[in-house]
Amino acid sequence: MDVELDPGDCLLLVGPSGSGKSTFGLALAGLIPREIPGVVAGSLTVDDRETAAFEPAELAAAVGLVFQDPAVQLVMDRVEDDVAFGLENRGWPRRRMQARVPEVLAAVGLAGFERRHARELSGGEQQRLALAGVLAAEPGILVLDEPTANLDPAGATAFLERLADIRARRAATIVLVEHRVEAAWPLADLVLALGPDGTPIAAGTPDAVLREAGPRMAAAGIWLPEAAGPPAVVAGPSAPEPIGRQILEARDLRFGYDRLAPVLRDVDFVAAEGERIALVGPNGGGKSTLGRLLVGLLRPQRGIVRLDGQDPARLPPASLARLGGYVFQRPEEQFLAQRVIDEVTLGLRSDELDEAARLMDRLGLPLGTFEERSPYRLSGGEQRRLSLACALVRRPSVLILDEPTFGQDRRGYEALLAILRDMVAEGACLIAATHDPRFVRDVAGRIVTLDDGWLVGDEPAPGARAPEMPA
Secondary structure: OOOOOOOOOEEEEEOOOOOOHHHHHHHHOOHHHHOOOOOOOOOOEEOOEEHHHOOHHHHHHHEEEEOOOHHHHOOOOEHHHHHHHHHHHOOOOHHHHHHHHHHHHHHOOOOOOOOOEHHHOOHHHHHHHHHHHHHHOOOOEEEEEOOOOOOOHHHHHHHHHHHHHHHHHOOOEEEEEOOOHHHHHHHOOEEEEEOOOOOEEEEEOHHHHHHHHHHHHHHOOOOOOOOOOOOOOOOOOOOOOOOOOEEEEEEEEEEOOEOOEOOEEEEEEEEEOOOEEEEEOOOOOOHHHHHHHHOOOOOOOEEEEEEOOEOHHHOOHHHHHHHEEEEOOOHHHHOOOOOHHHHHHOOOOHHHHHHHHHHHHHOOOOHHHHOOOOHHHOOHHHHHHHHHHHHHOOOOOEEEEEOOOOOOOHHHHHHHHHHHHHHHHOOOEEEEEOOOHHHHHHHOOEEEEEEOOEEEEEEEOOOOOOOOOOO
8 A cells, every 4th residue: 555645744643552653653764674673665755765765864854753652762861952952963053952942842831841850750741852852853754653642631732733733834744643533633634544463454535534444443443533433332430339448548748859849749648449540630740750659669758658558668579569550651661571471470379370361361462472572562552551461460459550541542442441440340449640531531430630749639520429438
């Protein structure tokens, strides 16, 4: 199948997890096969030249790529230096750089962040910084791999509005990989849909693709615009679950990576068995930090945390894993093994191995197919599901998920909800830091809002009853 983009067009690339969407972007940017080994067949051209014919610096100037994991492309310590780095490599005059850096940071919602440390930003803030670094040089082609995945709703809306402006001015050709198709679909001039094995299902205008291949795309697990797609399959819990005893408590909690800049301020929080809690709020509000404190991955500077009556930061790792499970925003941060089978069975008892295999089947990662693969070579969505399996197989009393729907196709999402429903029904407490309104709607019984480190809201989800704690 051939796809051709005119200057200024926007191509929306969709497909299930592992279908090759990110690989397409890496090939377009020249990283495959030059930096990442691979076999390439067919023709891939930029301005009528094969990408293999470009010098690396020449292609990098023409094609700006934002990776699915933005942290891997942050190279400098300070925010302003990271944006300036690419401009310096292109020989921009200092005065022009000094004007451009704050301009592009403001455009992505990071005004005033110039002197902040890049590695201490939240996941969503790092995503904005990676976007700024690519947008700063105004490349002719923008390749964006799930650029809104970790952005809060306001940030995602603002970024998509900026893309719409770029498209309207035909200022750059855009290749957009995105699971949030509701907002992205109107931007597309062309849609390329890939099947599970990477084979094209359809390519054409958005209307034509839906008309000709909508059912096949839905069957492959591709998210479609809500009006065009099949009815949503809400597999998660919708009615309030029975609430058990209090399992988690935080009092007067305060923490900062820099003691002069607190990330959490005087937070009080309790949770009970059987609760389904969504942690929401803007990027940098403290959601991920709170989650890590609750399971002992960080120690509070002030206040206490008690997990089943114990200080989680003092528990041996094996004991902690069965009380509190944590799935990172960047799954590769928690991988320890070089094979999927070793990762998911690490530290398990012999009687738990069958449960690990069943979980992997339910999550669309059957061990017969995936056991010998490296966790680091999976797609973003597959890595997320593997990290979830590693936590769930130990049946923790509290499970904390950081952006659990990032990179998930529709089938992965529905499998995730079904597993979480079963876990909660068995009495576990679920806490998810998320920017995904669909996930909040489908799962949450309680919504806790953090903003600038303060807990500013704690209420039942719309339509849910306030839980009654047992006497």
